[in-house]
Amino acid sequence: MAVVTRGRGEGEVLRGRTTSTSCSTSSLRRGRRGAGRCRCRARGGKPPPPETGEEGGTTTAVTCDLVLSSGFLAFASHAGFLKGCEGMRIKGIMGTSAGAITGSLFSAGYSAEDILRETTRDPPWKLLRPNLFFWEGLFCLDAVVERMRELLPATFEELTEVDFACAVLSSEGAYTVVDSGALPEAVVASAAIPFLFKKVEIPGREDEGPFADGGARERVGLAPWRERVRASRSGDPPLALVHLIQRSFGPFSGNDDMSSVQETHYSQVTSPKSGVTLLSLGDYEKQYEEARARTKARIADLGQQAPRRVKSKKKV
Secondary structure (H helix, E strand, O other), X not given: OOOEEEOXXXXXXXXXXXXXXXXXXXXXXXXXXXXXOOOOOEOOOOOOOOOEOOOXXXXXXXXXXXXXXXXXXXXXXXXXXXXXXXXXXXXXXXXEOHHHHHHHHHXXXXXXXXXXXXXXXXXXXXXXXXXXXXHXXXXXXXXXXXXXXXXXXXXXXXOOXXXXXXXXXXXXXXXXXXOOOEHHHHHHHOOOOOOOEOXXXXXXXXXXXXXXXXXXXXXXXXXXXXXXXXXXXXXXXXXXXXXXXXXXXXXXXOEOOHHHOOOOOEEEEEEOOOOOOOOOOOOHHHHHHHHHHXXXXXXHHOOXXXXXXXXOOOOO
16 A cells, blocks of 8 residues: 655645555455544554655655546546556545545545555445336445445545545536535445436435436536635645546536636546446456556656656765
8 A cells, every 4th residue: 555644735645656564455444434544654663765866865746636537437547547646746636426436535545556456346236236216216326335434434524634525416406516524425426327326315415415426417527626626725726637537428427528628727637438337347457557557648748747856965
């Protein structure tokens, strides 16, 4: 697992290279309602030393936000994107649908490798139950909610390392950015594709729910995220790295035309639709690696390949 270290500013995380640690995957699932957070350090009880340049310099990292789009069961591609972002100083994450589930796990301290492992250890059908009231959605997501309760803290407020939000649709069809209250239920609601899955209730928001996939209205969410950032942070928003998964459901998916977004200072990595089904996740390792490579190449193209090296002054 990659060791998580506090950044320079409140709520920042420096994602470094994978480091051997004393925790196992099973220790990430120690219990319900937040016991899954991994706070261990490298063996020996000390954080790893800072990386150094060829002449003994230390490293700095580009500060950015991450925006993870919807994409049918595209957990592996999103995990690969997150792997490619290692070395970036991540301030916040906006996730929709599969991006909400993946982004919440990353915000809770799981490495990209952990996320790939957790989201692929069972084929999707094992966590689905037929819904007798099929007109509300063919399958219930109750077992998925239970799984996320095992892996995540109970609330958004417990995500102290990274600012995280996800997108849902209210029972009235209103696009809503959720960033407080019940976390596991919110991220599963964000993945509740209309007609396929039954809507999900979010505790504390019963008057607005049940909720469905925010990607049915807006697949990316950069503009709503930036609106929230401007209202909650001082200064201009940092660079946003957007991971857009190409749509799988055509007319049942929302807008993802980034050319219509009135935002600047962002960069986009596009991955093909996952091609997975409820029966099989396919070649998820290939999806992971290809997304990782695309992301690293994009960061390099920006001239912001992380970590950037700062040369230290030579001793006289």
